[in-house]
Structure formats: C-alpha cells, structure tokens
Amino acid sequence: MTAFLQVLADAASQGSLYALSALGIGLIFGIMRLVNFAHGEFIMIGAYMLMLSAAPYVPLAILATLAAVILLALLTERIAFRPVRRANPTTLLVTSFAVSFFLQYLFVLIEGARPKGFDFLSSLAEPFVIGEVRVPKLNIVTIGITLVLLAALAFFLKRTHFGIQMRAAALNFRMARLLGVKANRIIAVAFAMSGVLAAVVSVLYVAARGELSPVMGLQLALVGFVSTVIGGMGSLLGAVVGGFLVGALTVALQASLPLELRPFREAFVFAIVIVVLLARPRGLFRGREARERV
Amino acid sequence: MLQIAGLDVRYGPIRALRGVSIEVGRGEFVGIVGPNGAGKSTLLLSIVGMVRPQSGRIEHDGTALMGRPPEEIVRRGIALVPEGREIFGELTVEENLRLGTTIRKDRRAAEADVERMMKEFPILGERRRGQAGKLSGGEQQQLAIARAMLGDPKLLLLDEPSLGLAPLITKQVYQVLKRLNEAGVTILVVEQNPKRIMKAATRLYVLRNGQLAFSGPPEALERAEDLDRAYFGFNEKARPLP
Ligand SMILES: Nc1ncnc2c1ncn2[C@@H]1O[C@H](COP(=O)(O)OP(=O)(O)OP(=O)(O)O)[C@@H](O)[C@H]1O
Numbered sequence: 001m002t003a004f005l006q007v008l009a010d011a012a013s014q015g016s017l018y019a020l021s022a023l024g025i026g027l028i029f030g031i032m033r034l035v036n037f038a039h040g041e042f043i044m045i046g047a048y049m050l051m052l053s054a055a056p057y058v059p060l061a062i063l064a065t066l067a068a069v070i071l072l073a074l075l076t077e078r079i080a081f082r083p084v085r086r087a088n089p090t091t092l093l094v095t096s097f098a099v100s101f102f103l104q105y106l107f108v109l110i111e112g113a114r115p116k117g118f119d120f121l122s123s124l125a126e127p128f129v130i131g132e133v134r135v136p137k138l139n140i141v142t143i144g145i146t147l148v149l150l151a152a153l154a155f156f157l158k159r160t161h162f163g164i165q166m167r168a169a170a171l172n173f174r175m176a177r178l179l180g181v182k183a184n185r186i187i188a189v190a191f192a193m194s195g196v197l198a199a200v201v202s203v204l205y206v207a208a209r210g211e212l213s214p215v216m217g218l219q220l221a222l223v224g225f226v227s228t229v230i231g232g233m234g235s236l237l238g239a240v241v242g243g244f245l246v247g248a249l250t251v252a253l254q255a256s257l258p259l260e261l262r263p264f265r266e267a268f269v270f271a272i273v274i275v276v277l278l279a280r281p282r283g284l285f286r287g288r289e290a291r292e293r294v
Numbered sequence: 295m296l297q298i299a300g301l302d303v304r305y306g307p308i309r310a311l312r313g314v315s316i317e318v319g320r321g322e323f324v325g326i327v328g329p330n331g332a333g334k335s336t337l338l339l340s341i342v343g344m345v346r347p348q349s350g351r352i353e354h355d356g357t358a359l360m361g362r363p364p365e366e367i368v369r370r371g372i373a374l375v376p377e378g379r380e381i382f383g384e385l386t387v388e389e390n391l392r393l394g395t396t397i398r399k400d401r402r403a404a405e406a407d408v409e410r411m412m413k414e415f416p417i418l419g420e421r422r423r424g425q426a427g428k429l430s431g432g433e434q435q436q437l438a439i440a441r442a443m444l445g446d447p448k449l450l451l452l453d454e455p456s457l458g459l460a461p462l463i464t465k466q467v468y469q470v471l472k473r474l475n476e477a478g479v480t481i482l483v484v485e486q487n488p489k490r491i492m493k494a495a496t497r498l499y500v501l502r503n504g505q506l507a508f509s510g511p512p513e514a515l516e517r518a519e520d521l522d523r524a525y526f527g528f529n530e531k532a533r534p535l536p
C-alpha cells in the first residue's frame with residue numbers, strides 16, 4: 001500500500017508536467033491545426049532563462065522566465081507561423097520542425113551541447129511525510145500548480161467572453177471570423193498561453209532534474225504530442241488526461257520493469273501508445289464523441 | 295447601401311462569378327435565386343471577405359470592401375447567416391448567442407440583448423444551456439439568425455435559409471425576416487427554391503452559371519414560364535440532341 005501511494009504520487013507529478021506540455025501543444029493544435037514541436041524549445045529556453053536570472057531573487061527569476069517564454073512564443077507565431085497560416089498541414093508541420101531545430105541548434109551554439117547542472121529550489125526535494133509515505137515537497141508543489149492552472153484555464157475558456165471566442169475559433173474558425181472574432185488576436189493569445197504553460201514546465205522540470213540542456217525540450221514535446229494524440233487531437237481535456245496517463249505509465253514502468261530494461265522505458269511507453277491507438281485511432285476522447293454522433 | 299460591379303471570382307480553373315453587378319438599397323428586401331453551382335454562395339462570401347474576387351468592385355456606403363478581412367467587414371454592420379447555418383454544435387445555445395455579440399462595444403447592452411433574443415425566440419430560451427447541435431434544423435436556423443442579429447447589423451445576408459426545412463418552418467423563418475426588414479434591417483437572401491423568396495422580396499435577381507440572367511421586381515417573373523426561362527435559360531434556342 002505504501003509503495004503504491006509512493007508510485008501514485010510520483011505518477012501524479014510526472015503526469016502533471018506531461019499534462020501541461022500536452023496542453024500547450026493541444027491548445028495551438030485546436031485553434032490552428034498546427035503541431036507546434038517548438039513547444040519543447042519554449043520549455044528549454046525558459047530553463048536557460050531561469051538559470052541566467054536565478055542568482056539574486058527567485059520569484060523575480062520566475063517572472064523573468066514567464067515573460068521571456070511568452071515573448072518567445074509570440075515572436076515565433078508572428079515571424080514563423082503567421083506567414084504560413086493558410087498553407088497546407090504539411091507546410092505547417094515542416095515549419096514547426098524547422099523552428100524547433102533552429103532554436104535547439106542555436107542553443108547548442110551558445111551554450112554547448114552538454115547538459116549543465118543547475119541547483120534550483122533544491123530545498124523542495126525534502127520529503128513531506130504522511131505516515132509511511134514520503135513525498136518530495138516539489139511533487140506536491142507541481143501537482144498543486146498544475147491543478148490551479150487547469151482550473152484557471154477551464155474558467156477562462158468557459159466563463160469569459162474571450163474564452164468562448166477561443167473555443168468557437170477552435171471549432172470553426174471561418175464562422176468565428178464571420179461573427180467578428182479577430183483571428184490574429186485569438187492566435188496570439190493562444191500562443192501567449194502556451195508560453196505560460198511552457199514556462200511553468202521549465203521551472204518545475206529544472207527544479208526536479210537539477211540540470212538542463214539544449215535537447216531537453218525534445219522529449220517533453222514528443223510526450224506532449226503523444227499525449228494529445230492519445231487524448232484525441234483537438235480535445236483539451238483529452239490532452240490533459242493523455243498527459244497524466246503517459247506520466248503514470250512512465251512511472252509504473254520505471255517501478256516495475258527489471259533493472260536492465262529500465263533504460264528502454266520510453267520504448268515500452270510508446271509501444272503501449274501504439275496499441276492504444278490501434279484500438280482507438282481517433283484517441284480516447286474523440287473516439288467516444290464520434291461514436292455518439294453516428 | 296451595397297454596390298457590386300463587374301465581380302469576377304475564380305476557383306482555379308472554375309469561373310464561379312462572371313461580371314456580376316448588383317445593388318441593394320437601404321431598407322430593401324432583395325432576393326437572389328439560382329440553381330446549384332450558380333455562384334450564389336460565392337457572391338455572399340465575397341461580400342463578407344471570405345472569398346477573394348479576381349476583379350470587380352464591392353462598395354458599402356461608398357467604402358470599398360474588397361481586400362478587407364471578414365472581422366473588419368462585420369464591424370461595418372454586415373452579417374452573414376451562411377449556408378448550412380454553421381452554428382457551433384458543441385457549444386450551448388447561450389454561448390452561440392453570446393458569440394453574436396462579439397463586435398458589440400457596450401457589453402451590458404449586449405448581454406441584455408442576448409436575454410431579449412431568448413424571449414423573442416422562446417425555444418432558444420428554453421434550451422439556453424443545452425448543446426446547440428441538439429436543436430432541430432428549424433431551431434438551428436432561428437439560432438443562426440438570432441446570433442447574426444445580436445451583432446446589430448444594418449445589412450443581413452442569408453444563404454439559403456430554407457435549406458432542409460419543412461414548408462411550415464420556412465414560412466416562420468420568412469416571417470422573422472419580414473419583421474426584421476420592417477424594423478429597418480436591409481436584407482439580401484439567396485435561395486435555390488424561388489417560391490418563398492418571390493413572395494417576400496421587393497426585388498429579385500436570377501443568377502445562372504455565374505452570370506446575372508434577370509433582375510427586376512418579382513411580379514415580372516410571376517408567370518411560371520418566365521421564371522423557368524430566367525432560371526434555367528430555356529430562352530436559348532433548345533438544341534435538338536444528336
Ligand atoms: N472552395 C471552392 N473551391 C473550388 N470550387 C468551388 C469552391 N466553392 C465553390 N466552387 C465552385 O464554384 C461554383 C459556384 O459555387 P457556389 O457554392 O457559389 O454555388 P451556389 O450557387 O451557392 O450553389 P448551391 O446552390 O449548391 O449552394 C461551383 O461550380 C462550385 O463547384
């Protein structure tokens with residue numbers, strides 16, 4: 001029982017990071033039908049920004065990271081994605097890969113390819129003890145922040161006029177524009193929001209791993225993408241659930257695989273994902289919706 | 295209010311509109327009829343900036359509309375109820391109506407209008423928290439019109455509002471349009487089936503193969519054979535089949 005609760009807490013915090021990454025990717029996909037692989041680089045650059053600004057005062061560094069990643073997301077949209085907005089999906093995808101690689105190699109050039117150790121908020125590694133279960137404080141912070149962000153996003157999308165406009169744009173952008181919804185503004189706000197999500201992951205990820213590298217975003221973007229696919233492309237709830245599922249799966253495999261197989265954990269995760277998609281090609285959430293409609 | 299001159303629209307090799315000129319005056323109720331593929335939807339989409347014409351002129355109160363994005367054109371007081379209604383099926387009825395107020399500056403007045411609209415169309419009030427996609431076709435058409443009206447347009451464009459509706463429901467929809475017109479809204483309706491629109495409109499155009507085939511008062515088309523001639527082009531000497 002204790003061991004199970006321990007794994008559960010790990011899964012929830014790992015799943016939180018994946019869910020936030022998936023949400024950042026899912027948000028942009030929902031509105032633009034663009035899989036933004038550069039989302040991983042948003043996270044990576046946020047981590048470097050955090051390292052560069054961490055010295056004097058941590059809250060300020062976190063704010064600087066948020067501001068930098070939001071700005072980066074907005075610039076990426078403006079410079080790279082807006083000119084190809086009306087192009088076919090393949091062009092969008094290629095552009096997204098190009099931006100992702102460009103930013104990655106830019107940071108290899110500036111910072112070098114090797115991972116750098118960065119001791120950030122290491123006091124949060126101390127456990128919080130409930131009975132026999134010892135949960136690192138960071139895990140609780142991670143889960144808490146994720147829940148707050150999810151609640152805030154749900155409130156924004158459901159209750160504010162701008163949020164309703166955004167959902168309408170995701171469902172039918174042409175009709176939304178006919179009602180006066182401003183395409184440029186909706187897309188810019190969506191990118192800013194994905195920037196916030198990415199920056200939060202930067203902070204939490206660095207605090208958890210204690211290191212950063214130019215390729216650190218790759219895995220997060222990939223997992224985020226896979227989670228949105230599992231949840232059903234275009235469903236934000238699906239992206240979140242997908243993220244938590246992949247997180248739980250990763251931690252469960254970590255705990256149960258024999259030691260010599262653990263390095264191949266991700267291969268097992270993706271194999272299971274493939275099986276899920278064979279059974280439900282449109283993802284867990286979309287699949288159900290489609291069946292209801294028929 | 296609206297002047298269109300020499301409008302040409304191509305989709306690749308397809309010439310959807312060829313030199314179309316129409317005019318809509320303030321307070322008019324104008325109908326455009328034409329068979330499948332005549333270019334009716336293309337014409338309306340060109341007005342609102344969703345389709346980019348190759349050449350021609352579209353003017354609204356003396357301002358050229360061509361090249362402006364739809365979100366700017368609707369802010370000038372032109373609303374389109376598109377073919378197939380295009381309500382947001384996954385959103386609630388109320389959210390759909392709220393979206394209609396997107397261009398309104400006075401939020402409080404807009405909210406009050408949403409409530410008023412739900413009284414005016416009681417079915418929408420009853421189903422306000424229900425998914426819009428679950429409404430029947432006629433109810434969805436009412437929602438689409440109510441949503442368009444919440445932007446407070448001076449010119450309302452409708453693309454085949456009777457599509458897929460039973461005659462009785464169509465009649466109700468046209469009663470709504472008539473009421474709006476009497477309240478001062480200028481209306482331009484496109485229909486494939488000329489029956490209803492011939493009664494409602496004060497002026498009629500017939501569009502065929504991307505070109506205007508007739509324009510004038512509906513009475514001029516009252517004799518069935520006149521309509522057939524304009525609509526199907528039977529005036530061209532029927533060529534015997536080989
Ligand atoms: N997006 C598009 N791409 C290519 N061709 C198109 C497109 N939209 C319309 N067309 C073509 O342009 C012509 C005019 O189409 P349009 O939809 O304007 O006709 P319509 O009068 O509205 O017909 P309907 O009564 O069937 O709605 C048709 O030949 C149609 O096939």
Ligand SMILES: [Mg+2]
Pocket residue numbers: 334335336377453
């Ligand atoms: Mg049409």
